[in-house]
Amino acid sequence: MKDIVLTGRRQKKELWYLLGSFVIANLFNLGAILYYGSPMTEMFTSFFYVLLFTLFIYALTLIPRLLYNMLKKKAHTEVKN
């Protein structure tokens, strides 16, 4: 089995993606609170849902990035051949 190596740079990058997802999830929550006229306290009380949504967005960012990396890798090997 091949070891997966996560470089320090990669880890940092993923954390930034996660943070970005968290900020977006909170913006969605804020938008929903304003739209539905709910109390602002839901910024805290809906934290669990926001966290779930964060993971969802993060997962969404993973798919194009994985695809992009795969294609990039393929193109690289074709050029090499």
Place this chain on the structure above:
Amino acid sequence: MKETNLGRREFLKTLGVAGAGILAATSPWLSAFSEVNHTARDRCRIGIIGPGSRGQFLMGFLAQNPKADIVAIADIYQPSIDGALKIAPKAKVYKDYRRLLADPEVDGVIVATPLNTHYGIVMDAFDAGKHVYCEKTIGYTMEECFNMYNRHMSSGKLFFTGQQRLFDPRYIKVMDLVHRGTFGKISAVDAYWNRNGDWRREVPDPSLEKFINWRLYGDSSRGLMSELGCHQLQIGTWALGKLPDRVMGHGGITFWKDGREVHDNVHCIYGYDTGESLTYGSVISNKFYGLEEKIMGNLGTVEPESGKYYFEEVAPAPAFLQMVNSWENALFEEIPFAGTSWAPETANVNKGEFILGERPKTDGTSLLVDAFVEAVITGKQPERIAEEGYYASLLCLWGHKAIETGQMLVFPEEYKIDYAPYGTKKINPATDSPA
């Protein structure tokens, strides 16, 4: 039935009040406990007439009360006497209740005999100068109830009836909320008590059938109306704060065709001149919906038996879930309550609130017995307790009559008593002419 003996202190704590005074408007009979500290060293002597199933259940609470001595029992059935002596081994035993009533060592009696025997025993007890706790329904006819109430008034002796919900913390608290308008205008109370069972007791000898299964026969019982309905109709009038003025009903023997004479399925509608309705139904061949009194206001519903209330307006689901739901609906083009959505339908289901913040622990019987003991010691009749019992009995007997006659009946003016909370006044035949 097993019941927790909720102490008086815990009782008041459960109600969330420092003293019973706060609830005086809704449940003034709680004043029975107002001298509880002064009477700490006092005792009273109680006699039990008819220590059968219910009588022994009540004796269990008396036996735990340090202020009460069960000094005598009277019964005509040896197994009941044997059972009672296990709870009160020192009690004197009488086969004839009149001898117990003649016993000067008895201050008050609990009457827990079959319905048709209450009248004679209770009237004799008042005449003998005893305080009386009579199980519900107090009389077999409306006239009997009326005479019993009047004898209580003229004798000056205490009269308690077996309406334990008057002392049930759930009911006390919720009636306070109901009367303060928390649930808005109450338009209807829908009460029902459903069971799936034949309501029979085992009979050691066929000759004892009518004696043991007295509930099932017309000359000793009014069936489901007197045995179950009496409790729940009282809740209706307590919540609505007035007496209905007409009733219609229907009943039949549809399932338990085993020689019984009383209906196994009854329904009554009690109507108010102001439009409200109080309905009562009981079926003993289906227990799915069990037992409840639904008190329905425009702002909320109370279900005291399950100890809960529900407001009409449910707090909306968190905005985030509403948003997800709207996406989901847009995606699947479904209406919110038809879908299999994981979000708001589950989030905003109306689960209600527990009246006492927890599951119900007691049905009030132990406190009712304690209140009787306190009252026998002080000699003070708690306000409204006899009147609530009186009208509860009248309502169930009146409903029974409507079922029997198949007619819509109007409340008989001649049985009204002076009772301000329901706005009723006794008719004086000499001076008042019925309208």
